[in-house]
Amino acid sequence: MKCGKRIVLFTLFAMNLVDQPAPEVTIEQGILSGKISADGSFFEYVGIPYATTNSSTRFKAPLPAPKWKGVFKAINGFYQCPQNTPFGVVGTEDCLKINVYVPALAKRPLPVMAYIHGGAFIVGDGGKTIVGPDFLVKRDVILVSFNYRLGALGFLCLGIKEAPGNAGLKDQVAALRWIQKNIAAFGGDPDNVTIFGTSAGGTSVSLLVASDATNGLFKRAIVHSGSSLANWAINYDPVSVASKIVSSLGYDVKEPEKLYELYSKLSYRDLVLANTHIPITHLMRYHVLQLPCVEKTFPGIESVLSDLPYNLLTKKPKNIPLMYSSTDREGLFFINEETEETFDQSNNGTFFGQDLFFESKNEANELARKVKEFYFGLEQISEKTIMKLSDLYTHLYFEVPAILEAEKMARSIDAPVYSYYFTYHGGRNFVKVATTKYPNEIGACHGDDLLYTFTSWIWLFRINEKDRIMVDRLTTMLTNFAKYGNPTPNDIPVKWVPHSKNQLNFLYVGDELKMGSTPNPDAYQLWKDIYNKYRKTTVD
Incomplete structure (x- = not known):
């Protein structure tokens, strides 16, 4: 009898070593x-x-x-x-x-x-x-x-x-x-x-x-x-x-x-x-x-x-139906390679992309001065103000474009448009921990939400109970959206409200789930005004 059990156990073990x-x-x-x-x-x-x-x-x-x-x-x-x-x-x-x-x-x-x-x-x-x-x-x-x-x-x-x-x-x-x-x-x-x-x-x-x-x-x-x-x-x-x-x-x-x-x-x-x-x-x-x-x-x-x-x-x-998201500390990933040379370039140049059109260089420089004053006050861009630079990158590259697109679509279509803001700081924020110089900064770096959606061969650590809750919540909402077009039909402890044509609504995904208004409203308004006035709508 014991021999038979051993054979069965060995067979089950061996099956796990061979792809079935x-x-x-x-x-x-x-x-x-x-x-x-x-x-x-x-x-x-x-x-x-x-x-x-x-x-x-x-x-x-x-x-x-x-x-x-x-x-x-x-x-x-x-x-x-x-x-x-x-x-x-x-x-x-x-x-x-x-x-x-x-x-x-x-x-x-x-x-x-x-x-x-x-x-x-x-x-x-x-x-x-x-x-x-x-x-x-x-x-x-x-x-x-x-x-x-x-x-x-x-x-x-x-x-x-x-x-x-x-x-x-x-x-x-x-x-x-x-x-x-x-x-x-x-x-x-x-x-x-x-x-x-x-x-x-x-x-x-x-x-x-x-x-x-x-x-x-x-x-x-x-x-x-x-x-x-x-x-x-x-x-x-x-x-x-x-x-x-x-x-x-x-x-x-x-x-x-x-x-x-x-x-x-x-x-x-x-x-x-x-x-x-x-x-x-x-x-x-x-x-x-x-x-x-x-x-x-x-x-x-x-x-x-x-x-x-x-x-x-x-x-x-x-x-x-559409869903948009960004993390609250996207920019942490983008300040890793800053040097004295890049600080000087930032102090003497602009952060604008090729998607903006200005009538003159003076106009661009004056607006750049206002942007720097918004983020840095009268201080120079340096190692001392690098977290403010991170905020600028967060807003310019990811947060505000996603909000502007969600807002545009919510006002243009009849299907629901949802947005969430990922702020969770846990054991699977692997981008911040593994690739930046700022692993202890609170919040979520660019890409830090990935491993709450996917398993990964590069991050094989045991999942703690707190992170397991986040994995369950996030994957439930994403798959609910894929199934029904509604991320919270019944099994999440908050009702996720989509944007309306006149009101932006965000689900804040952190230690708790809660509905809220537009994150960083002053930065959103700054960049929205810039793009409303200077957005390039033609390509040569």
């Missing part, structure tokens, strides 16, 4: 198999090619998804698009893979949540390093995540048909079309897809909401710490940026056709490494990132952005 196959699924491309999660609660189908790309399709929309014979083993999720990491350049150009995580026992058809990863459009992936599915799939939704091309490979925009721009966004559109075609085979409901993303992923979601190319591809959208109205969302001078980037490699090229010829010949490793000597925060500040752009129109080439997002959201906004 998930049910086979037949999609348009062929048959694929996945694996069962370690705890048996969900099925994983990872590393599925949803489109293809190679050096011949650089800077263009991806090619169709490949087909196969036999059974494709969808068990390898370690794919990345080319990018720089602490371990060097990783990834391959043919990187367009999608991951599908399906609750094993939930009743079909299931709501679908499609996540777009962040990383300033130059790093990141849809794999389990950050985007672990466990918290969400236990709420009876299917989670889908995917890669898209980054950096020059995804966002070189030269205004010519060979490099029209937004290849990375076109990858995202291809992934959403793949979901529409295939998710029913996994038990998902193609008519109930919610897209969501963080940082550059959140801005991508906002851009996809604005785009005509995505009509019918999703039912709801959640924008975390991003906005298509942010001053870093759009490249207003993409040819100049492309020229500056290769100048660091020793090339003096300015014409679009010659730039295309050069970019086509450079290895993806060279393209990735061109800007790695500059911190991401400085790439954003000084406008040397290759970002989404407004595309020129070419016969037979589908564009994702035919106009500035502000104009698209004004002319024909999608009438779908």
Whole structure:
């Protein structure tokens, strides 16, 4: 009897060491198999090619998804698009893979949540390093995540048909079309897809909401710490940026056709490494990132952005439920690389992006003086006032653009528009703890809400009881929104009120949940007035 028990226990132990196959699924491309999660609660189908790309399709929309014979083993999720990491350049150009995580026992058809990863459009992936599915799939939704091309490979925009721009966004559109075609085979409901993303992923979601190319591809959208109205969302001078980037490699090229010829010949490793000597925060500040752009129109080439997002959201906004969020200390991430040199540049320059237009340099300088006085009084920008600089970055880059977009949509559509403000300081605020010099600052840094939504291979610490409550609350509200379009139908201890056309309402997500008014109202009004007067609504 004891021997039999030992055999059973050993068998159960051994089963946990070997991936158990998930049910086979037949999609348009062929048959694929996945694996069962370690705890048996969900099925994983990872590393599925949803489109293809190679050096011949650089800077263009991806090619169709490949087909196969036999059974494709969808068990390898370690794919990345080319990018720089602490371990060097990783990834391959043919990187367009999608991951599908399906609750094993939930009743079909299931709501679908499609996540777009962040990383300033130059790093990141849809794999389990950050985007672990466990918290969400236990709420009876299917989670889908995917890669898209980054950096020059995804966002070189030269205004010519060979490099029209937004290849990375076109990858995202291809992934959403793949979901529409295939998710029913996994038990998902193609008519109930919610897209969501963080940082550059959140801005991508906002851009996809604005785009005509995505009509019918999703039912709801959640924008975390991003906005298509942010001053870093759009490249207003993409040819100049492309020229500056290769100048660091020793090339003096300015014409679009010659730039295309050069970019086509450079290895993806060279393209990735061109800007790695500059911190991401400085790439954003000084406008040397290759970002989404407004595309020129070419016969037979589908564009994702035919106009500035502000104009698209004004002319024909999608009438779908929307949710926006930001954290209260976003800027902590962006003051890490400040030096005496950057302090001097800030004291002698402006913080304005290319999305503002001034009649004269004097006008811009006078407004910059008022902004500095608002945040710093009569003090200089220095290490002494660095937390005030953090506040400026918080408001300018994330908080105010998200509020302005939510306000604009609430006044334009009939569907509900929700906003929350994440202030929670807990044991899973990994960005603040692991990547900034300010781990003990109270509040939530940029990206600190991620690990209250996802499990992660880079943060394997035990979850304490307080953090578990936050995980449960946040994932319940997000999945409720994906299921019903209402984040608090009945099982959260507060009624989350959406914005009205005349009143902004925010759910404050901290140690407690509570409704409140606009955060930092004076800063909101400062930047709102600036953008109302100086926002650029045309692109050369």
